[in-house]
Amino acid sequence: MTVRLSIVGLMKRFGGVVASDNVTLDFAPGSLTAVIGPNGAGKTTFFNLITGKLKPDAGQILLDGVDIAGRSQSEIVRRGIGRAFQVASIFPRFTVEEALTAAVLTHRQQTSSMLRRFPLPLALARAREIMALAGLERVASTPSRFLSHGDQKLLDIALALALEPKVLLLDEPTAGMGPEERWQMIERVQTLWREVGMTLVFIEHDMDIVFKIAQTIRVLRYGKVLAEGTPDEIRSNADVIEAYLGTSLEASA
Ligand SMILES: Nc1ncnc2c1ncn2[C@@H]1O[C@H](COP(=O)(O)OP(=O)(O)OP(=O)(O)O)[C@@H](O)[C@H]1O
Ligand SMILES: [Mg+2]
Numbered sequence: 001m002t003v004r005l006s007i008v009g010l011m012k013r014f015g016g017v018v019a020s021d022n023v024t025l026d027f028a029p030g031s032l033t034a035v036i037g038p039n040g041a042g043k044t045t046f047f048n049l050i051t052g053k054l055k056p057d058a059g060q061i062l063l064d065g066v067d068i069a070g071r072s073q074s075e076i077v078r079r080g081i082g083r084a085f086q087v088a089s090i091f092p093r094f095t096v097e098e099a100l101t102a103a104v105l106t107h108r109q110q111t112s113s114m115l116r117r118f119p120l121p122l123a124l125a126r127a128r129e130i131m132a133l134a135g136l137e138r139v140a141s142t143p144s145r146f147l148s149h150g151d152q153k154l155l156d157i158a159l160a161l162a163l164e165p166k167v168l169l170l171d172e173p174t175a176g177m178g179p180e181e182r183w184q185m186i187e188r189v190q191t192l193w194r195e196v197g198m199t200l201v202f203i204e205h206d207m208d209i210v211f212k213i214a215q216t217i218r219v220l221r222y223g224k225v226l227a228e229g230t231p232d233e234i235r236s237n238a239d240v241i242e243a244y245l246g247t248s249l250e251a252s253a
Pocket of ligand 1: 040
């Protein structure tokens with residue numbers, strides 16, 4: 001298969017804990033992958049290593065064949081790996097439209113020629129496109145500090161999209177949400193993925209969501225890759241059932 005992101009032998013130790021133990025995984029362009037595993041399995045560490053928040057002890061992180069392991073977070077973002085930070089809180093007084101316009105401007109200014117400023121009307125137009133994709137038009141003029149929890153999370157994702165990522169990493173996008181809001185959130189994420197066409201990787205604990213949404217699933221445990229495959233393959237994988245899913249999966253099958 002063609003590969004957008006290729007992780008090879010990724011290692012990270014915290015004292016006696018091996019949080020990433022020789023992780024080797026590929027992600028195809030345009031794929032939608034869930035990363036699952038018990039608490040402490042190394043899922044967030046995996047994302048932190050890819051985005052440069054943590055430096056790996058060893059291993060390669062190849063984005064379109066270029067090893068970005070150990071590079072700075074800002075360089076990794078510029079090269080096309082995005083993640084949703086809790087950024088909405090950084091611009092509490094900005095409205096949704098202002099925050100997105102600022103993000104588009106900053107990004108385009110950094111990536112285009114230093115001599116030509118990116119015009120404001122174009123940034124505003126792009127911000128409106130992203131708002132439409134994220135379903136945030138209805139709160140375009142709301143200051144971000146007044147947004148609901150769900151809309152703040154959507155704004156975080158929208159701000160990540162403003163940086164035009166090739167790969168977008170979402171760590172538990174539905175955390176802290178009630179059952180109904182969860183589904184709205186994940187359906188919105190799925191729509192974004194379909195319309196933008198980026199490679200999307202998300203960490204999720206809700207197995208109903210994982211098995212309904214993901215094209216492929218990667219299971220981590222004790223920092224190691226326990227299994228990878230399609231939802232059907234993972235559902236029937238004996239190691240995964242024994243180590244993680246147990247009988248809870250039969251209920252959601
Ligand atoms: N900065 C850190 N310093 C020390 N230990 C850490 C650090 N970050 C993670 N760990 C340890 O590494 C292991 C993996 O943690 P990680 O947060 O990646 O797990 P996770 O799969 O995201 O778990 P959860 O599902 O609870 O979010 C755990 O044992 C954790 O305690
Ligand atoms: Mg985590």
